[in-house]
Amino acid sequence: MDIGLIGLPQVGKSLLFRLLAGEGRGGPGQATVGMASVPDPRLDRLAALYKPRKVTPAALRVTDIPGAVPGEDRARWNRFLEAVRGADVLVHVIRAFGGGSLPHVLGEVDPLRDARLIRDELILTDLATVESARQRLEATPPRKRRPDDQALLERLPEMQALLEQERPLRELSWTDEDLRLVKGFGLLTLKPLVLAVNVDEGQLQQGTFPGEEALRQAAAQWGEPLITFCGPVEAEIAELPAGEREAFMGEYGIGEPGVARLARAAYEASGLISFFTAGEEEVRAWPIRRGLTAKQAAGKIHSDIERGFIRAEVVAYEDLIRLGSMAAVREAGLLRLEGRDYVVQDGDVILFRFNV
Ligand SMILES: Nc1nc2c(ncn2[C@@H]2O[C@H](COP(=O)(O)OP(=O)(O)OP(=O)(O)O)[C@@H](O)[C@H]2O)c(=O)[nH]1
Ligand SMILES: [Mg+2]
Structure with missing residues (x-):
């Protein structure tokens, strides 16, 4: 872009x-x-x-x-x-x-x-x-x-x-x-x-x-x-x-x-939205076109993650901030397991599971 x-x-x-x-x-x-x-x-x-x-x-x-x-x-x-x-x-x-x-x-x-x-x-x-x-x-x-x-x-x-x-x-x-x-x-x-x-x-x-x-x-x-x-x-x-x-x-x-x-x-x-990856190493915003699937979004990070895609663990940004930690999100049942065809939303915080 x-x-x-x-x-x-x-x-x-x-x-x-x-x-x-x-x-x-x-x-x-x-x-x-x-x-x-x-x-x-x-x-x-x-x-x-x-x-x-x-x-x-x-x-x-x-x-x-x-x-x-x-x-x-x-x-x-x-x-x-x-x-x-x-x-x-x-x-x-x-x-x-x-x-x-x-x-x-x-x-x-x-x-x-x-x-x-x-x-x-x-x-x-x-x-x-x-x-x-x-x-x-x-x-x-x-x-x-x-x-x-x-x-x-x-x-x-x-x-x-x-x-x-x-x-x-x-x-x-x-x-x-x-x-x-x-x-x-x-x-x-x-x-x-x-x-x-x-x-x-x-x-x-x-x-x-x-x-x-x-x-x-x-x-x-x-x-x-x-x-x-x-x-x-x-x-x-x-x-x-x-x-x-x-x-x-x-x-x-x-x-x-x-x-x-x-x-x-x-x-x-330009029609871009952001999803986030977050961990102790790096917190990062990833620009993608609106409408991309979880698998396609994974490909923006690395082609290996797209190829070996298993699932996406997704929490909405608002839920994570409101609850204050990933553990609390899990407990509240707000961590979603999404498949390859899930359409990524602006503000999704995502952990991709994959194998290569
Ligand atoms: N007073 C004032 N002068 C400005 C401002 N912005 C830029 N200038 C002046 O305007 C002149 C041109 O600024 P540039 O940023 O080079 O203009 P440009 O749009 O890139 O011009 P071109 O490359 O010729 O198309 C410079 O001498 C700047 O100092 C502003 O906000 N206020
Ligand atoms: Mg100029």
Whole structure:
């Protein structure tokens, strides 16, 4: 799963990237790649219970994509789209922070305009892709069409109609089979998108930024989560010793770093859930796609555990925390023995039994 940081130039993407993933790998003008951990308060509670040697949060790949202005530099814009194709979830970083010494690339600071601009460009790009695929298939004589072509021809007009209404493809309902059919197209508006608004210190203190209400209304209508953060303040939080962070954030009226909320929003938007493994050695969160079976989830840990799967011993996170120990869970009859086809739920704490 790869989160792509997208947006106009000079909005704070690279600063956000460093906050999420540290230095990363890549060159000037190229997409930079790193790993971001996804903070989860449940993991901390489990760690407090087990006091393990090691605590491992879920992690996501993050790509910092150099910003581009639609319609300005074709080559740069195409490089931008190419990088966007490679991401699974998009975080659109939008500038709300005020002028100062750095003018906005489009002049005025206007968060809703920027959100619309990128959204509309991604929709237009998909429309062009869908139209040309449709024309190509319609021009192919029926006897020369490949097995998938007929199914595609049935699906493409609906996609095109939606895009023509300036709405993204993620609004349609997609089966795994549909997704397989369009996989090669690299459609951009199928990807979940999170809006990340970069505010300045004054706006953070006031708890709002100019244009917030209009942007929130649009985001709600689009079904896109919206997170605000202040790059420079986040950088200060990250530098503080853990014990001083809470008091510092309290001065700004925030309970949790914006980057933590953002990582979690991207994680949730991508359709991932977490199951946990917990012991004296390690407490760990494992990201999986919703709907995976116990046997498939075991394979995320090690292929041997999947192959030799016997059963999963499962307790819900809430039950374990409420009762305070595995022994108490067992006594209360809340430790479930599940077979290979059990569908893993978010927050399951699992011990896999297997033989190799
Ligand atoms: N005032 C203020 N300046 C910021 C903030 N975030 C970033 N900047 C400044 O904006 C400039 C650009 O920040 P970057 O993070 O490099 O921007 P970017 O979005 O990666 O830009 P491109 O890589 O060109 O697309 C830098 O000079 C930062 O210091 C912010 O929250 N407030
Ligand atoms: Mg950058």
